Amino acid sequence: MSRLLDGIGVGTGSAAGPVARMAPPPALPAPRPVADPAAETAAVRRSVGEVAAELADRAERAGGVAGEVLEAQALMAADPTLLDRVAALIAEGTDGPHAVTAAYAEFRALLTAAGGYLAERAADLDDLRDRTVARLLGLPTPGLPDPGHPYVLVAEDLAPADTALLDPAVVLGLVTVRGGPTSHTAILAKALGLPAVVGCAGAAGLTDGQLVLLHAAEGTVEVDPEPGAVRRAAEREQRRRERERGVSGPGRTADGHPVGLLVNLGALAELDGAAAADAEGVGLFRTEFLFLDRAEAPGQAEQTAAYRRVFEAFTGRKVVVRTLDAGADKPLPFATAADEENPALGVRGLRTATRDPELLETQLAAVAAAARGSAAEVWVMAPMVSVPREAAEFAARVRAHGLPLAGAMVEVPAAALRAGRLAEVCDFLSIGTNDLSQYTFAADRLLAPLAALLDPWQPALLDLVAATAGAGAALGRPVGVCGEAAADPELALVLVGLGVNSLSMAPSCLPAVRAALAAHTLGDCRELAELARTAADAETARTLVRRSMNAELRNA
Structure with a gap:
């Protein structure tokens, strides 16, 4: 029996396919004593520099809207105020991964309290934290799933570094638990022409391989849809694309x-x-x-x-x-x-x-x-x-x-x-x-x-x-x-x-x-x-x- 989840629609069109979820962020190990604060701080600065360089490289390769967004995130990664706070926590005895997590949490709270555009950038900060911690721990960088077939991507929220690399031939649509209509996920999904539903709290319960049918215009996600619903949505999509290809030039009724x-x-x-x-x-x-x-x-x-x-x-x-x-x-x-x-x-x-x-x-x-x-x-x-x-x-x-x-x-x-x-x-x-x-x-x-x-x-x-x-x-x-x-x-x-x-x-x-x-x-x-x-x-x-x-x- 199908059920319907509500969110905020981004773009137009529909998409049906199996769910593939983003991998969870790296888990923090137990805190450890800091024997050499200078070396610990240097390791963090090195990891942050590597993350910023990777984002800058992706920005150059992506270009357009995605490149602009990634470039801004790379600048955020290198923010000296943020790095100084991490160094201060390490000097107080906190190890690198936990110092990064704590410092980023403080700055995240400031962004969230500011509201509006700045609150939407909190997801970018979360991504920087996860990438930096993963490098410090020697773990793989969090990224997009690769199940070997086209899928509907489901995530708590998407960072610009991931959204910018989406391949519309593989990623059929996006569903995020958090995010708003002007989040980077929404902006980039629209630029890519991908149907998306953001701010969909019910998506937290979706599992890998589960079939979903999302409708961007309605802001809904149908879970375990019946075959007839999927077929009708595909037919509507085909008709929509044909109508769009048949019209060009100045707008006219x-x-x-x-x-x-x-x-x-x-x-x-x-x-x-x-x-x-x-x-x-x-x-x-x-x-x-x-x-x-x-x-x-x-x-x-x-x-x-x-x-x-x-x-x-x-x-x-x-x-x-x-x-x-x-x-x-x-x-x-x-x-x-x-x-x-x-x-x-x-x-x-x-x-x-x-x-x-x-x-x-x-x-x-x-x-x-x-x-x-x-x-x-x-x-x-x-x-x-x-x-x-x-x-x-x-x-x-x-x-x-x-x-x-x-x-x-x-x-x-x-x-x-x-x-x-x-x-x-x-x-x-x-x-x-x-x-x-x-x-x-x-x-x-x-x-x-x-x-x-x-x-x-x-x-x-x-x-x-x-x-x-x-x-x-x-x-x-x-x-x-x-x-x-x-x-x-x-x-x-x-x-x-x-x-x-x-x-x-x-x-x-x-x-x-x-x-x-x-x-x-x-x-x-x-x-x-x-x-x-x-x-x-x-x-x-x-x-x-x-x-x-x-x-x-x-x-x-």
Whole structure:
């Protein structure tokens, strides 16, 4: 008899196969006395250096998103503060493996307490600990299973070093007990086009060889499915792939209504893959990668060179640049106060310009310099806009640098409720559904226990999207969505029905969204949007829309 496990779906599609679990971390032996603290410390430093070098090598070989993630983890491994704490514990008499475990546990607690993006990096730290301890004990490095046949990978959580090496021909799908929608597992699974379910607590009881059927769109894992269910899922997958292969070019509904299909870009390592995608440009260029892990902000020349590379790669296409979104889960020593009690509600995004106006001025000057002589269509938008005055002041600063198109992100309910006033002073609006969900429902968007509240199908969130799109339409201002909601093919139809003009997502998600649009008219999208907005809750909204779409397919 089959049973169903619930989690958070990542990507699209389904996968069926036998379970193969990640090997457990190395077991610590009993503590031992330390005869030579200097030699013990040297052994730890040597092991940490070897782990960092291995990760850096994998980063270079992996490239793209995976390479960027592994490079960051290699830097984390070599953090001198972490190594100094290990050395201090050894000096107190703790042996190397136990000192590494204790020090990493302390830093893990700090990351978890910080919440948000930093809490999601705790899994990266766990992986570094296990790799270092394994080297100290002379044990094999923890890694991916190799049962000799394709499988569904099940793990407590996946580290970047393992996720980056996944072979989609062998690993059919991913299921993790922990993790959230923006964890490295989720990010890399989406980049690889693998269906995944994360934050699935019930997966802890799965055993090697057990047959599972996972549905990424639904966020479910069916355990011991009946043969008929597996066959039907495979048939659906085949039809889905055929539909996606049959559509290319600019986004259009079945009756020709244009919908811009764009990619999200968060690092130069992603640039080649993003530029090669069948997209109309970049809907969200996250510039934080230039500012993270530094003691001082990058200068104008460095920023200009980076932005110019992006604009050249997207010659003839649109690039929407988001100015620095520092603060909250992305603290920077030169832009963020260390004593903020609630960073998520503190000085973040555009608000950092009130503390350090030169930070924004330098960035806008760099964008303008890179845009001069470029054939890309450069748009610039500010994150964390709350009131019309902020939007007006930002737009004036953008235009003062000779950049013609200035926009505001709608990430807080106040901005959505006053979207008309924002649209009066801006050229476009872009909805960040991740943060808009977080602030609308007063729930940390990375906490798996709050996944139901943070479901982008929540009718209250859709109401705010509709209000924003309607305000933009009234003034002839385009409104896009660059949050994770845009990557869901079914929800994308709802967003278009609400009046959204463009959708930005990971490159691997474009084919499914393009095919969904091509199979439905604008009228269909509006009917689906009405079903979702008037539903009692997110689950009902999703069910009603899916049922209606399935009925359309049967009648086609």
